[in-house]
Amino acid sequence: MIQETLKLLEISGAKEINESINMEELDQVRVKYLGKKGELTNVLKSLSNLSQEQRPVVGSLANELREKLEDLIEKKGHMLKNIEIDNKLKNEKIDISISKNISKAYGHSHPFTIVLDDIKEIFMGMGYSIAEGPEIEYTKFNFDALNTPADHPARDLQDTLYITDDIILRTQTSPVQVRAMLNGKPPIKIIAPGKVYRSDSVDATHSPMFHQIEGLVVDKNISMADLKGTLEMFARSYFGEKTNIRLRPHHFPFTEPSAEVDVTCFVCGGSGCRVCKNEGYIEILGAGMVHPNVLKAGGIDPEVYSGFAFGMGLERIAMIKFDISDLRNLYENDIRFLEQF
Ligand code: PHE
Numbered sequence: 003m004i005q006e007t008l009k010l011l012e013i014s015g016a017k018e019i020n021e022s023i024n025m026e027e028l029d030q031v032r033v034k035y036l037g038k039k040g041e042l043t044n045v046l047k048s049l050s051n052l053s054q055e056q057r058p059v060v061g062s063l064a065n066e067l068r069e070k071l072e073d074l075i076e077k078k079g080h081m082l083k084n085i086e087i088d089n090k091l092k093n094e095k096i097d098i099s100i101s102k103n104i105s106k107a108y109g110h111s112h113p114f115t116i117v118l119d120d121i122k123e124i125f126m127g128m129g130y131s132i133a134e135g136p137e138i139e140y141t142k143f144n145f146d147a148l149n150t151p152a153d154h155p156a157r158d159l160q161d162t163l164y165i166t167d168d169i170i171l172r173t174q175t176s177p178v179q180v181r182a183m184l185n186g187k188p189p190i191k192i193i194a195p196g197k198v199y200r201s202d203s204v205d206a207t208h209s210p211m212f213h214q215i216e217g218l219v220v221d222k223n224i225s226m227a228d229l230k231g232t233l234e235m236f237a238r239s240y241f242g243e244k245t246n247i248r249l250r251p252h253h254f255p256f257t258e259p260s261a262e263v264d265v266t267c268f269v270c271g272g273s274g275c276r277v278c279k280n281e282g283y284i285e286i287l288g289a290g291m292v293h294p295n296v297l298k299a300g301g302i303d304p305e306v307y308s309g310f311a312f313g314m315g316l317e318r319i320a321m322i323k324f325d326i327s328d329l330r331n332l333y334e335n336d337i338r339f340l341e342q343f
Contacts, residue, residue: 004045004052004060011035011042012067019074025082032075042068113343114213114332117320118195121215124239125193128232130217133192135178137199141168143177147299148256156255163199163210171199175216176256179292179311182218183300188307189221195316206328213316220292220302220309226259229289229310233263237286241268241323248283257290257311268322277325284322287314 015035022028035042046064049057111119122132135143144150145157156162156173163171178194194216202208219228230249237245245268249261264285267278274280289312294304317329324343326332331339 004048004056005063007045008042008060008063008067011045012070015042015067015071016074019071019078022078022082025079025086028075028078028082035071036068036075042071110343112332112340113320113324113326114316116343117316117323118213118215120240121236121319122193122195124236125217127239128235130191130193133178133182133194134196135172135175135181135194137172137197138165139170139172139177141170143180144170144172144174147180147296148176149293149295149299150255154255159201161201163201173200174198175214175313176311178216179218179256179296180300183220183297183302188302188309189219190309191219191221193217204330206330209317209329209333212329215314215316217289217312218292218309219311220297220300220307222307224291224308224310226291226310229291229312232310233287233289233312237265240319241265244271246272249289252288252290254288254290256293256296257288258293260288260290263287263289263312269325277322286319286322287312289313 015031018031018034019028022031034040037043042064046061046068049061049064052060126132141157145154146152150156162173165171175194175196175198178192178196182190182192182194195213197211198214199211202210204210217232219232230247234247237247244266246266248264248266250264252260252262254260262285264281264283266272267275267282267284269275269277270282272282274282278284289310292309292311297304297307297309317332320326320332321329
């Protein structure tokens with residue numbers, strides 16, 4: 003009688019285990035047969051009703067069946083788990099195709115490039131060509147040829163990044179003046195944009211690497227009036243028709259006379275505001291008449307030719323033009339900043 007019940011339980015248990023299609027169903031089958039109130043458990047509990055002889059026989063049959071069912075459940079469990087993992091992997095496939103919307107997000111030029119392109123265009127319109135020089139430069143071009151002798155403070159280790167005793171990271175684009183003179187004959191009319199390096203720590207207005215644009219004109223009868231006219235033309239084209247410039251006496255070793263050049267504040271027009279710190283004017287560059295020693299170093303006869311030169315900081319111009327208060331914004335490539343241009 004009980005043997006028959008066990009046989010039936012074996013058949014129906016194996017069938018139900020086989021037919022469960024997920025872990026949940028399988029667990030229900032386990033509880034139905036092997037749980038505390040399960041069918042096989044009930045059989046085991048009823049063993050006490052049996053006779054002394056029958057008890058061990060039926061008992062071992064029932065235990066065998068329990069092991070058998072447990073074994074089947076374990077195997078089926080493994081199978082179902084593998085299927086579940088496979089399904090998960092299938093459904094979790096990462097979509098690496100690009101969305102239509104993303105492809106619409108075009109980039110645009112960095113503010114530096116915008117400023118540089120505009121400035122280049124103005125000078126090219128005045129007949130200038132673009133020159134270049136190396137960022138790793140000989141001291142003889144960066145200093146000596148620019149009338150800046152060995153004992154000049156600008157050559158100090160504190161200010162200048164040396165590679166060897168006579169090779170440095172250029173501190174200014176002015177050595178391109180000398181290279182341009184050595185490479186060509188007057189008339190020379192160039193601008194030379196590029197990176198320059200100084201031993202400065204980073205803050206809102208300093209960086210050990212920054213950008214300058216050098217300008218050089220060498221020809222017969224070039225005078226301070228040409229310099230002033232050129233810079234005025236540039237300032238009006240770039241900052242607006244009403245802009246005036248102001249030359250303040252200054253000193254650079256490689257120009258004589260030298261000047262610092264300011265433009266009337268393009269925000270307040272000269273009456274004083276936050277942007278120009280109530281000065282009415284904003285300094286934009288250094289300039290002057292090329293020193294005779296520099297012309298000589300460039301292989302040009304100062305008795306025949308004269309010239310003017312200027313150098314402006316690109317960071318400074320960009321910060322003025324776009325009202326940027328911290329220079330670091332220009333280097334950090336934060337999309338929230340760049341998006342504004
Ligand atoms: N090279 C100078 C500087 O870095 C700027 C300058 C260039 C001044 C040309 C005069 C003429 O400060």
